[in-house]
Amino acid sequence: MESATNKVVLSGFAGADAEIKTFGTQKLAKVNLAINETYRNSDGEEVKRVQWFNLIFWNAKAELAEAQVKKGTGLTVEGRLQTRVYDGTDGKKRYAIEIVVNDVTIREREKQEAF
Structure with a gap:
C-alpha cells in the first residue's frame, strides 16, 4: 500500500492577534x-x-505565536489538514477544516524568524 501525505504550505497575513486557550x-x-x-x-x-484559513498552534509554538503573531503579521506555515466535527447551536453537525502548524516563519521587513 502506498503511503499517504497530508502536508500544506501557506503564506499570508494574520487577520487578528493570536487567540489563546x-x-x-x-x-x-x-x-x-x-x-x-x-x-x-x-x-x-x-x-x-x-x-481565509484557520491555523492551530500547540504548546511551545502557541506560546511563540501568542508573543509574536499580531494582526497583519506575515506568516509562512507548514502543517497538516485536520477536520473537526462539532454540534452547532442549532443542533446540526458542523465541520471545520484547520491547519495544525508544524513549522512557521514570521516575515518582517528587516528580519525573518522561524520557530
Missing part, C-alpha cells in the same frame, strides 16, 4: 490567515479575493 498544561493558539489572490474571470476582468 489553555487546557491544563496544554496551550492552544488560533490564528486566521488571509491569503490575497488575483485571477481573471471568463470575461477577462481581474478579480481580487481573500481566502
